[in-house]
Amino acid sequence: MQDAPFLIAGAGIGGLTAALMLGRAGFPCLLIEQRTQIEEIGAGLQLSPNASRILIGLGLEQTLTRFASTPERLQVLDGTNAASLSSMTLGHSMADRFGAPYWSIHRADLQTTLLDAVRGLGNVRLIFGRKVSAIKKNDDASVVVTCSSATQSEDVVCRALIGADGLWSHVAELLGDKSSPEFLGYQAWRGLVPINNWPMHLPKTESRLWLGPKAHIVHYPIRRGNAINVVAVTSDTDNRPGWAHLGERDKIMKRFRDWTPEAKDVISAVPDWSVWSLFDRRERTRWSENRATLLGDAAHPVLPFLAQGAALAIEDAATLVREITKTPDQLADAFRRYETERRPRATKIQNAARANGQTYHLRWPLTVARNMVIRRTDLSKRYDWIYSFILN
Ligand SMILES: Cc1cc2nc3c(=O)[nH]c(=O)nc-3n(C[C@H](O)[C@H](O)[C@H](O)COP(=O)(O)OP(=O)(O)OC[C@H]3O[C@@H](n4cnc5c(N)ncnc54)[C@H](O)[C@@H]3O)c2cc1C
Structure with missing residues (x-):
């Protein structure tokens, strides 16, 4: 059984990180991805120090800095009148405080970097x-897993199975959890603006969060400042599970027509939109069963309102591989320890992201109280508990 591979389902950020770490630790792996290639979907990701620290530890800093941007600060503004509500320095200040940078990066650049390292x-x-x-x-x-393509299927005997197969995890279902993700009434519209088409009066080197009634907008630089990633989240009853569909420009322009001109300029700068319906899921009763376990969104999807889903998947992978390495002959124990350690943090971050979603989308007059609270909050300290994570 020692020579049998760890089978990892899903070459997303979590699965790739786990494969890289397990492979480096000397364990043979088989990484199975249902898609035929890594597509340029999903646009940008913010990677806070808790995640960038792990990627740097994997020796990927030089490659990632070729692609990433390091925004100077985050500004929170009222989308209806452009009033500044709060700000937080990122850039050098983050690196000084947490020993690792706050990056923003195109998802495909991160996945390709991980993929090249795995290859x-x-x-x-x-x-x-x-x-x-x-x-x-x-x-x-052992675990015996059936892997299928459109034309064939084969049974693979493996040492363990790691389900890194995302929000709609089939591995979790095969392990007995038949629950479905729940639509929470949010649509995320995502698009990229080449820097030459970005309006001159809008900042190029900072991240912004615009809050308005039942919607918010986030934008930040990626690709070393050569493009701006824009995400506009609306409260919406339209529910389309699965990957993104194309968004109609007229529809989103109409949705933000009462916002301040600067916010509307952000929206109108985006040439093409992809739209995701956002799903959540109740806490899974368990992540692991004998020689199988889950990580990342498969175990605990996180709404994007804290920018922590990919970061948690990276943290999970690092914790899981550390535990496997401690007791490679007692994998069920390793998986139990991994789950016990990760579950409280994942749940706390999931809840914090849900709460942000509710706060961001309040309606007037509750927005008045919300803005007052944000003005009084020291954003720079608020998420220390997230960013300071270090794997022992
Ligand atoms: C609008 C939006 C913005 C976001 N912004 C951020 C951000 O700024 N920062 C951040 O940290 N996170 C962010 N996230 C969250 C982040 O995208 C996810 O949490 C992260 O991608 C989860 O990674 P994963 O590897 O667990 O799963 P996924 O990325 O979903 O990867 C799962 C992989 O498994 C494959 N797969 C599925 N089923 C099978 C199967 N049966 N067999 C084999 N393969 C299979 C899939 O094709 C996929 O490639 C955002 C999410 C959204 C929707």
Whole structure:
């Protein structure tokens, strides 16, 4: 069984990080991804120091700094009148305080960096266009997993199964959790603006969060300042599960027509929109069963209102591999310790993200009280408990 691979389902950020760390620790891995390639979908990601610290520890700093931007600060503004509500310095101040940078990066750049590092290892086999479709056996001795493509399927005997297969995790379902994600009434509109098309009067080197009735907008630089990533989240009953669909420009322009001109300029600068319906899920009763476990969104999806979903997937991968390395012959114990350690933090961050969603989308007159509270809050300290995470 020692030579059998760890089978990782899903080459998202969590699965790739786990494969890289396991491979480097000397464990053979089989990484199965249902898509046929890593597509340029998903646009930007903010990577706070809790995540960038781990990626730097993996020796990826030089490559990632070729792609990432380091916004100077985050400004929070009222979307109806452009009043500044609060701000927080990012840039050098973050790196000084937490020993790692606050990056913003295109998701495809991060995934490609991780993928290249994984491909450089001799003991990780990567198969695209295949998905985990059944678990035939999962006991103290081994796991037997069926991997299928459109035309064939094969049973793979593996040392353990790691479900890094995202919000709609099929591995979780195969482990017995039949619950479904819940639509919470948010739509995320995402788009990229090449820097040459970005309005001159809007900042190029800072992140902004605009709050307005039943909607908010976030924008930040990526690709070393060569593009601005824009996310506009609206409260909306339209629910379309799965990957993004194209967003109609007229619809979003109309949605923000009563906002301040600067905020409207942000929206109108975006040439093409992709729209995601945002789903949440109740806490899973368990993440692990014998020789199988879950990580990242598969275990605990996080609404994007704290920019922590990918960061948590990276933290999960690092914690899981540390525990596997401690007791490679007692994997069920390793998975239990991993889950016990990760669950409270994941739940706390999920709840904080949910609360941000509610606060961001309040309606007048509650927005008046909300703005007063934000004005009095020292944003720079508010998330120390998230950013200071260090894996022991
Ligand atoms: C609008 C928006 C903005 C966000 N912004 C941020 C941010 O700024 N910072 C941040 O940290 N997070 C952010 N997130 C959250 C982040 O995108 C996710 O939390 C993160 O991608 C989760 O990574 P993962 O590896 O767990 O899952 P995923 O990225 O979902 O990867 C899962 C992979 O598994 C594959 N798969 C699925 N089923 C199978 C199967 N049966 N077999 C094999 N493969 C399978 C999928 O194709 C996919 O490639 C944002 C999310 C949204 C929606």
